[in-house]
Amino acid sequence: MTDTILSVPTVAEATPGMRLARRFLGQKAFVIGAGILTVIIGLALLAPLIAPHDPYAQNLALRNIPPVWYAKGSWLHPLGTDQLGRDYLSRVLYGARISLLIGVSVVLISGIIGTTLGLMAGYFGGKIDLLVTFLVTTRLSMPVILVALAVVAMVGGSLWIVILVLGLLKWDRFAVVMRSATQQVRSLDYVAAAEAAGASTTRIILREVLPNIAPHLIVVATLEAASAILLEAALSFLGLGVQPPLPSWGLMISEAKAYMFFSFWLIAIPGTALALLIFAINLAGDGLRDVISPEGRV
Amino acid sequence: MSETILDVDGLSVDIATPRGALHAVRDISFSVKRGETLCLVGESGCGKSMTSLAIMDLLPKAATRTARRLTFADEDLGKASRKRVNALRGDRMAMIFQEPMTALNPAYTIGNQLVEAYRQHRNASEAEAREQAVHLLDKVGIASAAQRLGQYPHQLSGGLRQRVMIAMALMCGPDLLIADEPTTALDVTIQAQILRLLADLQRELGIAMVLITHDLGIVARIADRVAVMYAGQIVEEGPTASLFANPRHPYTQGLIDCIPVPGRTVPGGRLGTIPGVVPSLVGEIRGCSFRDRCSHARDICAATVPLKETADGHQWRCILENAV
Amino acid sequence: MIGYILKRLGLALLVALAVSAITFFLLRLSGDVALAIAGEGAQKEDLDLIRKTYGLDRPLVVQYVDWLWQTLQGDFGTSLYFKTDVSRLVLDKLPTTIILGFTALGFALLIAIPLGVLAAVYANSWIDRLALAIAVVGQALPNFFFALILVMVFSITLRWLPVSGSGTWLHFIMPTIALGYYVAPAFMRLIRAGMIEVLSADYIRTARAKGLPTHKVIFKHALRNAVVPVVALTAVQLGFLLGGSVVIETIFALDGLGYLAYQSITYKDFPVMQVIVLLLSILYVLLTLASDIANAWLDPRIRVA
Numbered sequence: 001m002t003d004t005i006l007s008v009p010t011v012a013e014a015t016p017g018m019r020l021a022r023r024f025l026g027q028k029a030f031v032i033g034a035g036i037l038t039v040i041i042g043l044a045l046l047a048p049l050i051a052p053h054d055p056y057a058q059n060l061a062l063r064n065i066p067p068v069w070y071a072k073g074s075w076l077h078p079l080g081t082d083q084l085g086r087d088y089l090s091r092v093l094y095g096a097r098i099s100l101l102i103g104v105s106v107v108l109i110s111g112i113i114g115t116t117l118g119l120m121a122g123y124f125g126g127k128i129d130l131l132v133t134f135l136v137t138t139r140l141s142m143p144v145i146l147v148a149l150a151v152v153a154m155v156g157g158s159l160w161i162v163i164l165v166l167g168l169l170k171w172d173r174f175a176v177v178m179r180s181a182t183q184q185v186r187s188l189d190y191v192a193a194a195e196a197a198g199a200s201t202t203r204i205i206l207r208e209v210l211p212n213i214a215p216h217l218i219v220v221a222t223l224e225a226a227s228a229i230l231l232e233a234a235l236s237f238l239g240l241g242v243q244p245p246l247p248s249w250g251l252m253i254s255e256a257k258a259y260m261f262f263s264f265w266l267i268a269i270p271g272t273a274l275a276l277l278i279f280a281i282n283l284a285g286d287g288l289r290d291v292i293s294p295e296g297r298v
Numbered sequence: 299m300s301e302t303i304l305d306v307d308g309l310s311v312d313i314a315t316p317r318g319a320l321h322a323v324r325d326i327s328f329s330v331k332r333g334e335t336l337c338l339v340g341e342s343g344c345g346k347s348m349t350s351l352a353i354m355d356l357l358p359k360a361a362t363r364t365a366r367r368l369t370f371a372d373e374d375l376g377k378a379s380r381k382r383v384n385a386l387r388g389d390r391m392a393m394i395f396q397e398p399m400t401a402l403n404p405a406y407t408i409g410n411q412l413v414e415a416y417r418q419h420r421n422a423s424e425a426e427a428r429e430q431a432v433h434l435l436d437k438v439g440i441a442s443a444a445q446r447l448g449q450y451p452h453q454l455s456g457g458l459r460q461r462v463m464i465a466m467a468l469m470c471g472p473d474l475l476i477a478d479e480p481t482t483a484l485d486v487t488i489q490a491q492i493l494r495l496l497a498d499l500q501r502e503l504g505i506a507m508v509l510i511t512h513d514l515g516i517v518a519r520i521a522d523r524v525a526v527m528y529a530g531q532i533v534e535e536g537p538t539a540s541l542f543a544n545p546r547h548p549y550t551q552g553l554i555d556c557i558p559v560p561g562r563t564v565p566g567g568r569l570g571t572i573p574g575v576v577p578s579l580v581g582e583i584r585g586c587s588f589r590d591r592c593s594h595a596r597d598i599c600a601a602t603v604p605l606k607e608t609a610d611g612h613q614w615r616c617i618l619e620n621a622v
Numbered sequence: 623m624i625g626y627i628l629k630r631l632g633l634a635l636l637v638a639l640a641v642s643a644i645t646f647f648l649l650r651l652s653g654d655v656a657l658a659i660a661g662e663g664a665q666k667e668d669l670d671l672i673r674k675t676y677g678l679d680r681p682l683v684v685q686y687v688d689w690l691w692q693t694l695q696g697d698f699g700t701s702l703y704f705k706t707d708v709s710r711l712v713l714d715k716l717p718t719t720i721i722l723g724f725t726a727l728g729f730a731l732l733i734a735i736p737l738g739v740l741a742a743v744y745a746n747s748w749i750d751r752l753a754l755a756i757a758v759v760g761q762a763l764p765n766f767f768f769a770l771i772l773v774m775v776f777s778i779t780l781r782w783l784p785v786s787g788s789g790t791w792l793h794f795i796m797p798t799i800a801l802g803y804y805v806a807p808a809f810m811r812l813i814r815a816g817m818i819e820v821l822s823a824d825y826i827r828t829a830r831a832k833g834l835p836t837h838k839v840i841f842k843h844a845l846r847n848a849v850v851p852v853v854a855l856t857a858v859q860l861g862f863l864l865g866g867s868v869v870i871e872t873i874f875a876l877d878g879l880g881y882l883a884y885q886s887i888t889y890k891d892f893p894v895m896q897v898i899v900l901l902l903s904i905l906y907v908l909l910t911l912a913s914d915i916a917n918a919w920l921d922p923r924i925r926v927a
Binding site: 134137138140141142143144145146147149150151153154155230233234237238239240250253257260261264267268271274275276278279282283 | 633636637640641644645648649652653758759761762763764765766767770771773774778861864865866868869872883884887888890895898899902903904906907
C-alpha cells in the first residue's frame with residue numbers, strides 16, 4: 001500500500017534536471033551538433049590508439065597517395081599520404097587534438113579575463129564600468145587576425161604562443177555579455193537582499209551573481225571556441241601560427257596548397273574536418289542558446 | 299444594386315492549436331444594409347475580432363475561414379482572388395483597429411501612410427492624394443491638418459492617432475467600415491469623442507458600419523442593429539430598441555444588467571455580474587454554450603438549440619420559452 | 623545630436639591613441655627593429671650602430687612619444703622593406719581594399735536580404751530550410767578553405783577566372799565571393815529574425831487592410847523596420863571584412879591593404895604594420911559611429927525628438 005502511494009508523485013513529476021534534459025533533446029540541432037562534437041572529441045582523445053600510423057613518420061617513397069576511394073588509393077592509407085609521405089588519416093586525427101586544445105585553452109584564458117572585466121564593470125558600475133567599456137571598444141577596434149599575425153611573426157610561432165595571443169585578444173564578447181548580465185542580476189531583489197544582509201562583495205559575486213550568469217557564459221564560450229579554432233587555422237594557413245611538423249588542419253591546408261592542382265583532396269580533407277568541427281560547435285552552441293536564453297541575450 | 303452591402307451566412311473560423319482545432323467563430327450569420335450600423339457585442343474571446351478579420355481576409359496564418367456565403371456588395375468574397383480582395387480592401391471596405399499606438403508604422407509619416415491607399419486604388423497623383431488626406435484629417439477634427447502630414451506616429455497622442463486611423467480608413471470613401479473596439483485603448487474622455495466622431499461620420503457619409511465593442515452603453519446610442527456573440531456564436535440579434543427593451547436570451551439580459559444607468563443604479567451598489575467562465579472553444583459544444591453560467595438552465599438546455607425569430611427580425615437561440 | 627557626435631569623435635580619438643600605444647609597445651617588445659633593419663645574423667656592432675642612428679637605444683616611452691609626434695604631423699615614416707613613404711604605400715593600396723570591402727558587403731547583402739526575407743515570409747518552408755543551410759555552411763566554412771574551393775572550381779577546372787593578382791575587375795570576383803559569403807550568414811539570420819517579428823506587427827495588418835499589394839507590404843512596411851538593426855551590424859561586419867581581407871587578399875595576391883599588412887608582417891616592417899593597425903582601428907571606430915548615426919536617422923523616434 002505505502003509503495004503505491006509513494007510511487008505516484010515520482011511518475012507524475014519530473015525533476016528540473018530531467019525537464020532541462022528533455023528540452024535539450026527536443027532541440028534537434030543541439031542533439032546533432034553535440035553528437036558530432038562528441039564523436040570528434042572521442043576520436044581526438046583516442047588518436048594514439050586508433051591512428052593507423054605515426055602522424056610524423058615520413059616516407060618519401062609513398063608521397064601523395066590518394067585516399068582509398070580513388071583508383072590508386074589503398075586501405076593501408078585510407079585518407080592517403082601527404083607530400084612527405086605521412087599518413088593523412090593519422091595527421092587528421094591528431095589535428096583534431098590541436099584544434100580542440102586551441103578551442104578549450106583560448107576560451108579558458110579569454111573567458112577568465114573577459115568574465116572578470118565584465119563582472120567588475122557590471123557590478124561596480126561608475127568609473128570601472130567606463131574603463132572596461134573603453135577597453136572593450138579599443139580591443140574591438142583592433143583587428144584580431146592582424147594583431148595576432150604581427151605578434152606571432154615577431155615572437156615566433158608555436159602552439160602555446162598562438163593560444164596565449166588569441167586568449168589575450170578574444171575576451172571582448174565575454175566582457176560584453178557578462179557586463180549586461182551582471183547588471184541585470186544585480187538589480188534583482190535577492191541580490192539587493194544579500195547586500196542589505198551585509199554579505200561581502202566577493203561573496204555576492206561568487207554565490208549570487210556568477211551561478212546566475214553561468215549558462216550565458218557557456219553559450220559564449222562555445223561560440224568563441226569555434227571562432228578561436230578558425231583563427232588558429234587561418235594563422236597557421238598563413239604560416240604564422242602553429243609550426244610544422246605539427247598536424248594543424250590550417251597548416252595542412254597551407255602545405256597542400258602547392259599540390260592543389262593534382263591533389264585537391266589534400267586540401268579538402270582537413271578543410272572538411274575543420275568545417276565539420278565548427279559546424280558541430282555552432283549547432284550545439286545555438287541549441288544551447290535556444291534552451292538557456294530563449295530571449296536571445298547572448 | 300441590393301440594399302444589403304455585407305451578407306454573412308454560416309461563417310466559421312477555426313484556429314489550429316497544439317490541442318486541436320479551436321473553433322473561434324461557429325457558424326454565424328448576419329447581414330448589414332447600406333448606411334446601417336451593426337454592433338457586434340460580447341466578452342473578450344467570444345470571436346468578435348476574428349469575425350471582423352475574417353470578413354477583411356486578414357486572419358492570422360493559423361486560422362482558416364469557411365462560410366456558406368460571404369458576399370460584399372453582391373460579390374462573393376469566398377471566391378475572390380487575392381488581387382480582387384486587395385482591390386476591395388482599403389477602397390470599398392475599410393477597417394479601424396483596436397490599438398492606435400501600434401497600428402501605424404513608426405517609420406513613416408502619417409501623410410505617407412494616409413495617401414497610400416488612395417494612390418493605390420485611385421491611381422491618383424501624390425498632390426491629389428495629399429489634398430484628400432488634408433480634407434479627411436480636417437473632417438476627423440485634426441487641426442492644422444497640412445502640418446500634421448509631415449509628423450510621425452510617435453509625435454501624436456493616442457486619440458489623435460485613432461483619428462488618423464479613421465481618416466485613413468475613409469480615404470477612398472468606403473461602403474463598409476469595420477471598427478474593431480476602436481476606443482478600448484484610449485482614455486475614457488477620448489473614448490466618447492472618438493465614438494461620437496465615428497457615429498457622426500457614419501451618418502454624414504452614409505457608410506455601413508460594423509462596430510465591435512464590449513460596451514453596451516455605446517451600442518444603445520449608436521447601433522441600428524445589435525448582434526450579441528457568445529463562445530463564437532451569435533446568441534441574439536435584432537433591432538437595437540427591440541433588443542434592449544425586450545432581450546430574449548439570458549446572456550443578453552446579463553450584459554444589459556451590467557450597464558450602470560444614471561439615476562437607477564445606486565451609487566456604490568452592485569452592478570449585475572455573470573458568474574462562471576466561457577467554455578473552451580476547442581472541440582464541439584453540444585447544446586446551449588451558455589447553460590453552465592445561466593441561472594435559468596434546465597436539463598433540456600443540453601439539446602440542440604433552435605433559432606427563434608419575431609416579425610421585426612429579432613432572433614435568438616434559447617430553447618426555453620420566456621427565460622428572461 | 624551634434625553633442626553626441628562630438629562626444630563619440632572624442633572617444634574615437636582616445637581609442638586611436640590607445641590602439642597606437644598598444645600596437646607600438648606590443649610590436650617593440652615582441653620584436654627587434656634593429657634586427658629587422660639589419661637582417662638576420664647581423665653583427666652586434668652593426669646592430670648597436672643602427673640602434674644609435676635610429677634612436678632605438680632610447681627608452682621605449684620616449685620613442686613612442688617621438689613616433690606619435692611625427693605621426694601627428696603627418697610623417698608616418700619610411701617602410702623598412704619597400705624603402706618608400708609609408709603614407710604613399712598605404713594610400714596606394716587602400717582603394718583596392720575599400721573596393722573589396724564594399725563589393726563583399728554588397729555580395730553579402732545581395733544574398734542575405736532576399737534569402738532572409740523569403741525565409742521569414744515562408745517560415746518553416748523549404749526555402750527557409752535552404753536559407754538556414756546556406757547560413758550554417760557559410761558560418762562553418764573557413765574562408766581560406768572556401769577561397770581555395772573557388773580557385774579549384776573557377777580557375778583550375780572551368781578556367782573562367784584568373785587564379786591571383788590584381789588589375790582587372792575579374793580579379794575581384796573570387797575575393798568578393800569568398801569574403802562576402804563569410805559575413806552573409808550573420809546578416810541573413812538578423813534579417814530573418816527581424817522580419818518574422820515585424821511581420822506580426824499591427825501596422826503590417828493595417829497595411830494589408832489598405833489593400834496594398836504583398837510586395838509593398840513586405841518591402842515598404844516590413845523590411846524598412848526590420849533593416850534597422852542590420853545597419854548596426856554592417857559596421858561591425860565591415861570591420862570583420864577588413865580583418866578578413868588580410869587572409870583573402872593574401873590568397874589571391876590582390877594588391878590591397880590586407881596583402882600589404884601580410885607582407886609587412888612577414889618582412890617585420892614595423893612602420894608599415896603600425897600604421898595599418900592604427901588605420902584599421904580608426905576606420906572601425908568611424909564606421910561604428912557612422913552606423914550609430916544612420917541608426918538614429920533611420921528611427922524617426924530618435925531623429926524627430
